[in-house]
Amino acid sequence: MQVNMSRHPHPSMLVAGRCALPERQNRPPHMANILAAAPACFHCGAAVLEPRRWRSSVLGAEREFCCAGCEAVAGTIVAGGFEQYYATRSAAALQPQDLPPAAIYDDPDAQRQFAVRSGEHRRIATLILDRIRCAACLWLNEQWLRRLPGLVRVDINYATHRAQVEWDERETRLSRILEAIRAIGYDAWPFDPLRHASLERATRRAALWRLFVAGFGAMQVMMYAIPAYFDGGGTLPPESAQLLRWASLALTLPVIVFSCGPFFAAAWRDLQGRRIGLDTPIALGIAAGFGASVWATVSGSGEVYFDSISMLVFLLLGARYAELLARSRAARGLDRLSRWMPSFALRLSGEAQEKVAAHTLAAGDRVLVPAGERVPADGTVERGCSSADESLLTGESVPVAKAAGSTLIGGSVNVEQPLTMRVTQVGAETAAAAIARLVERAAAARPALVASADRIARVLTYVVVGTALLAYLGSGNPWIAVAVLVVTCPCALALAAPIALTAAAARLLEQGVALTRSGALEALARAGDIVLDKTGTLTTGRLALARTERFGSLGEQDCIALARALEASSRHPIARAFGEGPCAADVSALMNVPGHGVEACVAGRRVRIGQAAFCAELAGSPAPGGGERTAAWLADASGWLARFALEDPLRAGAASLVQSLHAAGLRVHLVSGDAPRVVEALARSLGIASFAGGATPQDKSAFVQRLQGEGRVVAMLGDGLNDAPVLARADVSIAMGNGSEIAQLHSDLVLLGERLGAVPEALAGARRTLRVIGQNFAWALAYNAVALPAAAAGWVGPWEAAVGMAASSFIVVLNALRLAGRGRADSTWKAASTSSFLSRSRSYS
Amino acid sequence: MESSLYLLVPLSVALVFLIGWVFWRALHGGQFDDLDRPGYSILEDDDPKPK
Structure with a gap:
C-alpha cells in the first residue's frame, strides 16, 4: 500500500527547479504554451508532459497521469473501492510529496x-x-x-x-x-499544539495582510476618485481624468487579485462542484463591477467604480477578519487545556535538581514544583504543604489545600510553598488532556441546529443569484445586480449557530463544565425535568463521623483516637470517616475480620471496632440502644465504649442547587438506591416533592422513561460511573467528574469540580445560548428579507450594500461573543500571571 | 501645472507600494501577532527570582 514517490520526481518539480506545490501560476512563462496544450493529470490536474506513460482506468475510462506518484495514488484509491471520490470532489488533489518517515x-x-x-x-x-x-x-x-x-x-x-x-x-x-x-x-x-499555533499565526498574518492591501488600496483609489466627484463644470481635462482612472486601475488590481483571492478560490471550487456556495454571489458581484470598470477605462467611455469596489472589498475583509478573530477566540478557550502544560520541569535525582523538558518525564519520577509554577504532570505530593489553583480544570477559583498524599493535576498552579511530587501520569494520559479530547470530540460533531442553518443559507444563495439576474434583466443596470449580490448575507445565517455554540462551550469549560456532546446544550435548554441522584451527587459519597455516643468512662476524643488507631491500616470506607489526627499509640496484634470489624491490642487491652454483633462478643452484653443510621461500635472486654454514627454528608450547595433549579422552572426529582426512608428525609429537607428510594438502576431508567412518556425533556445529574445506564437514557446527562475517571465517563456534560453550583450555571448558559442563536437567526432572516428587495429595487448602492452586509455578519458574531462572557481572550493569561505574581510576592515576604 | 500630475500620480502609486512593503515587513516580523500581551508586560516584574 505504501507508495514510494522518491524514485519518480514529479515533472513539475523538475520544471520549477524546486519542490513547490504545482500551482500553475508558479511556472515560468515560457512553459505556459507547452502546458496549455498538454492534457491534465486526472489526479492532481497538473499538465501531463509524457502522455501515455502513466495510465490507469478510473470511473470507466482510461486516464492520463503526470507521474508515477499520482498514478499509484489513483490506483490505490480505485483498488480500495473509492472511485466515487473522483466523481464528487470539488478540487483537484495535491500531488504526493516526499515526506519524512x-x-x-x-x-x-x-x-x-x-x-x-x-x-x-x-x-x-x-x-x-x-x-x-x-x-x-x-x-x-x-x-x-x-x-x-x-x-x-x-x-x-x-x-x-x-x-x-x-x-x-x-x-x-x-x-x-x-x-x-x-x-x-x-x-x-x-x-501538536505548537505546530497548530504557528499554523494559526500564519493564517492570521495572511488575513491581516489582505485586509491592509484592500484598505490602503481603497483609501488611495478614493483620493483619485475625488477630482472626478467634484468636477461639476468639466474643468478636469480628459487626459487628466484618464490618468487618474489608470492609476485607480493600477491600485485596484492588487486588491482584486490578491485580497479577493479567497472569495474567488471558494467560488471557483463551488463552480467545479456545480453548486452555488456562500462566496459565489460576492465573487460574482466583485468580478462584474471590476470587469465593467476596466472596460470603461480601456475604452475611455462610461463610468468607473474602482473606489466602490475596493471599499467594498475592504469592508467585506474587515468583517471576515473580525470573524476569524472571534472564531479563534472562541476556539482558544477549548484549546487552552492542552496548552497550559509547562515546557520544563525540575526533576529530582537524589537531592540533585535537573531542569528537563516536561515531555521527557515518566511515571515514577520525582519532581520539584516551585511556588508559583505550574505542575508539569499529574501526580501525588510526596513532601510539602501548599495549595494549588486548579481553576483551569474545575472553574473553582479558591486554591485547594495540598499535603503529602494529595493528588496534583497537571497544569494547575502551585500557589504557596514548593512541593515535591511523584509523577503518576504524563502527556496525553493526564486529566487535562483527557478533558481536551472529550471536548474536541464534541466539537467535531455538527448539531442538527447548525446543519439546518447551513441548508437555509445554501437555498438563500440560489435565491440571491436568481434575483440578481432578474434585476439585471429587468433594469439593464449592472450595478443593481452587484448591489443585490453583495447586500444579502447568507453568511450571517451560516454563522449564527456555530460561533455561539463554540463560545458557549468555551465559557462552560471556564466554569468547570466540559461539554462532550455539542447537541446537549439544546436539550439542556429545553429540559423541563431534572432527576438527581443522591449518593455521590447531592452527597459527597464519603462517610463522615456525624456523632459519637459514649457508654464507658472513656472521653469522646480518646474513643476517636482509639478508633483511628484500629482503622489506620484499613481500606474500608468507614475507616476514612475518622479522618486524620491524634492516634492511640502502641497497637499490636491487629486482626482484620472482613465483613465484621477489626480487633487489636491497644496499650495492653483488647479492643474491637465494627458491627454490633462482632463487638458484643467481646463486650459480653448486647448492644445498648440502636438506630438505623450507619454506625460503627467500639468495645473492649469490660464493656461497650462508644457508638459512632456515620453519615454521607450533603455537599455544600446541595440546597441552593435545588432552589436555583426550582427557580429556573424545572421539576426536580430525587431517585436513589438508598433506603426509602433516608431518601424521603433528604427530599423533604431539600424541598423536593417527587422522590423514589430503593431504586435499582432499572427502576431509575424506568423513572426517566415515564417522565419522557409524558412528553418531558429530562436531564439527569448523577455519578458518571454507577449511573451510566440511566444517564444514557436521559435526554441530557450531567456527570460528576473526578480526576482520572473523567475519560471513562459517558455523559453529555461533565462537572470537572465538586461545585454543584456549576449545574444551574450550565443551565442558564445553555438557555442563553439558545436565545442568542434565536436572535441571530431572527436578525439574519429579517435583514435579508429587507435588504434583498431594497437592493433589487435599486435603492442601495454597491458600497452601501457592502456596509450593510459587513455590519450584518458582524452583529451576528458580536452577539455570539457575548456568550463568551466578560472573560476576554487574555483572561486566562491574566489569571495565570496574577496568581504567579501573588505567589511570587508571597515568597518574597 | 497639469503636467505635474504625470509625475505626482505615478509617484503616489509608487508610494502606496512602498508603504505596503513596509507594512509587510512589520507584519511578518511579528509586530501584529499579539496585540494584548505587550500592554500587560509592563505590569510584569522581570526581576530575577529570589533564591
Missing part, C-alpha cells in the same frame, strides 16, 4: 506526548490532516481509514481538519495509519 511516531517515548491508552492494547491519538482541499477529501480519508485493519474508530472534524483515531496495537501501528493517509495523497501528523 512516519515510523518515528511509533516510538513509545514520542507517543507519550500525543497518544493515550484506551484499553489493554488500544491507543487514541489526534492527528492533523494536511493537504485537504474540500469535503470530499475528508470523506475519502474517513472511508479509507475505516477499512484499515486494526483501526477501531476514526472521527474527522470538518472544521478543524483534525482526526481522532483509535487503533489496536496488536494489529497495526500508528505509522501504518499515517502511511495509509499518505498513500492516497494527503499528509497527517500527530496534533
